[in-house]
Amino acid sequence: MAVDEEHQMNLAFVDTGGEERAMAAADLLASEGIHVHHITRTRDAQPMIEKLLQMRSPIGLDIETTPLPAHVGRSDAGLDPHLSRIRLVQFYGGGETAYVVDLDRIDLDILAPLWTQSMVAHNAVFELKHLLKAGAVPKRLGCTMLQANALQGGLRALAEVASGRLGWKMSNGLETSDWSAPELSPEQLAYAALDAVAAHRLAAAQHEELTARDLLRTYRLMRDAQCAVARLELNGIYFDVNSHAALAEEWRTVAGKNADELARMMGPEVNPTSGQQVGGWLETNLDPDTLAGWPRTRTGQLRTSGRVIARHADHPLVGPLLAHREAATRLASFGPSFVAHVSPATGRIHASFSLGAAASGRMASYKPNLQNAPRDDAFRALFVAPRGRRLVVADYTQIELRVAALVSDDRAMLDAYARGADLHRLTASAIAGTSPEAVTSEQRRLAKAVNFGLLYGQGARGLAAYARSSYGVSMSEAQAGSARNAFFSTYPELAAWQRQTAQRAGDEPLVRTPAGRIFDFRRTSHGYSYTEALNIPIQGGAAEVLMAALSLLDEKLAGLDAKLVNVIHDELVLEVAVADAERCRAAVTETMSAGMRAIFPEATIDGLVEAHVGRSWAEAK
DNA sequence: GGCAGCCGCGCG
DNA sequence: AAAGCGCGCGGCTGCC
Structure with a gap:
């Protein structure tokens, strides 16, 4: 789909190829013998539903969204379920007809019988978010992007995956077209329909390879975590904007003061945030003996990282330089640019979380990254529960060491x-x-x-x-x-596991995580790496434990006024009504233990999870 | 003005 | 023989 595609481009590692060689969607559909049925009347929706309910293979699903009137000017508004609405829902379950349901004319509720049917979309968390927001609850939704991720790594756009596996040259020229137009063009309808067709075709082909390469479990762990991720993104996390402004002002003051100090010492022409310029100044002002032992970067300039600078605590430059560095970094990464992510619609921060983003299978968070918030209490206290609510913070203790113990059987x-x-x-x-x-x-x-x-x-x-x-x-x-x-x-068995893992990965250049994810060194630019071979299975195993927990979370929280608001690799943050806080703490602890047992049935659960209740992220830690 | 590479730094 | 890993994002820099 259009807006969706644009979103994926942020994540895609490889571009999707020349637009000039792309085929028009209508021509691709025609060559596949598929025509588009634009559903604009409720009486036409019923036969469609009956047809689709008879389909045995997963139904390809896609949606097109358009910004709500109040947010039209905002870039990326169409990606955000709080700032946009669904205009089209497309289905393809095989055969000669692809359906495009026009929600300008048809109520989404009419499609309710379909949501128990097995479906598949590309980057399905996107569809899931919008559908959940609109009141539909798809029960069995697969994702061709996650299938491709399990098979080859990366989070690739639909056009790229379809190019590789189906040989289709899909155009994305209409992604930014006006999806709010009263009359959509035949080209727009064909474009919309094609993505559902592609998802349907890809799902079948990729399922076969997932089975053949014993990667179904890897894929299903991500698939089953999608619902928790979609709700996590929809929920967002409450953030105290007013206190943040005061904290940012403190950073600004500290940065300014130290910048003045540095200007006096190095001269106003040296920019303290430029490694090149600071390195150059050091080069001409330090004595040769000091310079001789000073580490340099790959490109030959003096390394100016805090670690290196801090070694020379006696130098008058060091204090102001480090103080400036810290305040300036805080301000740049966690100041105005951070608070800009507070949604005008909800007043909360709705970051994105990508399953399968890291080579190990870990998730990643972006816009903003909620997984690298500074550990200062002053900052983490800004993530506060709204009135009448609390945060529950639950983390696995030493999860990677536990995973290492289990995989090496030490x-x-x-x-x-x-x-x-x-x-x-x-x-x-x-x-x-x-x-x-x-x-x-x-x-x-x-x-x-x-x-x-x-x-x-x-x-x-x-x-x-x-x-x-x-x-x-x-x-x-x-x-x-x-x-x-x-x-x-x-730990002799751990040592043996390391030797064995390194040797096997040397023979056949890949490693696998406990739940089967493949990391193939031939896909990297650098080839085999000893340290990666040791790290990927352990980090990946921990990620699999967390995903297993996420997949269980919804049902374990049933009946509680609780919602997931952040996930940080081995830690869950939930927001809960005061009255449910203790029950939520117990439920999350149990869920995370169950996640561990899902991957490592023999694991010790005692002391595995620590969970606390508090008013803020700082307090509940 | 956009983009990519580098460096640095926040987190787990 | 020796080798910590994984991310996202900011500013600076050079290039188009």
């Missing part, structure tokens, strides 16, 4: 979780050679770095650097090496 790790022991403490005691009880908090902090780093193939040098920069723990390379040895002799 005795010591699994025993630790079964006993409810603290794995960071256990690692710390192994490194320090003391009893777990004797571990200091400093040693435990270091062990955390060791656990996460070594899990993904970090070497001694990397570990030493990581411990210093991220945990403030100073460690020589030799010490890092012995920490490594202690780690792997404590």
Whole structure:
């Protein structure tokens, strides 16, 4: 569909090919022997419904939307169910007729009998959102974009997938045409119908390959999470705009003050937000000895990251530079541009969440990204529950370490979780050679770095650097090496799994996640990577656990006044009526545990999920 | 003015 | 032999 297509282009990794070679939709339909039936009278809808109810294969579905009058000028309004309405609903279930239902003339409710039928759309979360908003509840909706994602990675536009699999050269020239026009042109109707036909055809072809390559489970995990994602995006998250303005003003003040200070020290011509210019200034003003050891970027300029700069705490430039950097970053990423995402229709932030966005199968969030909100309480407190409501924040504890324990079947790790022991403490005691009880908090902090780093193939040098920069723990390379040895002799099955995974991925250049997602190194620009081979199955397994939980969420929340408002990889945030808060906390905990068990039936559930109730994201953490 | 690559940085 | 991973998004820069 039109607006939908535009949306996908933001996500598509590869362009869809030359427009000049595209075929008109009507010609493509004609060559397939399909004609378009434009349904404009209720008495014509009934026979259509009866025909479609007889279809055995999934019905291809698509919609066209148009901005509501109040939001016509707003770009992308047609993508947003709160700012637009559905004009057309297209169906194709096989045979010679594709149906285009005109909602200017037909009530959507008339289509109600269809929504129990198996259907498929491309980027179906889009259709789902609009239909749910309009009061229709499709019960069995598949997605050809997610099928393609399971098969080949990426989130590709319909035209690209259809080009690759059907050899169709679909045009997207009408995507921006006026879908509110009283009389739609035959070209518009053909264009609209074609996407439903393409979805229908693609679904069958891709289903076959998913089965052949044992990827059905991977696809179905995403498919079954679609409903939760659609509701998550529709719900949006409440955001305290007034307090945000005050916080942004503080950032502005700090950034300005430090910019002045820097101008005095470096000269007003040096832009402190330009790495090139700051690097150039350092190059001419630092002594040669300091410069000799200073790290450089790939392009040869001095590295000016906070990490590197912070090493020279004695230099007068460092304080103002870091302070400016922090305030300026906050302001740029989480200031006016962030609050601009508050919807004029709902007063809430409706970010987008893409299933299958990361190579591991993790979700990603954008416009805005709600998965990288600063952890400052001052910022997270802006995500506050409206009056009479609370937030429930629930997260998996150490999910990736648990997944690593399960996929490698590591005795010591699994025993630790079964006993409810603290794995960071256990690692710390192994490194320090003391009893777990004797571990200091400093040693435990270091062990955390060791656990996460070594899990993904970090070497001694990397570990030493990581411990210093991220945990403030100073460690020589030799010490890092012995920490490594202690780690792997404590967790020998994990070590064996790493060797085995690396070796197998060397032989056949792919790895698979616990639920079967394939990551093929031949599809990357860089080819085989040891660290990726170790990371993808673990990160992917954790993502699969979360998706399994999402697919169960709706039914577990039944009867509660609760809604999902954010998902951050291993954490769910829900907004709930005060009276239901405790029940919601219990339901979410149970749902997330069930998600874990869906992927790892043998997993220990004790201590797996932590959930808190509070007035804001900061308070409920 | 739009676009892509680079760097830096926020999160898990 | 050695190798932490995954994202989105901002500003700067060079290019068209």
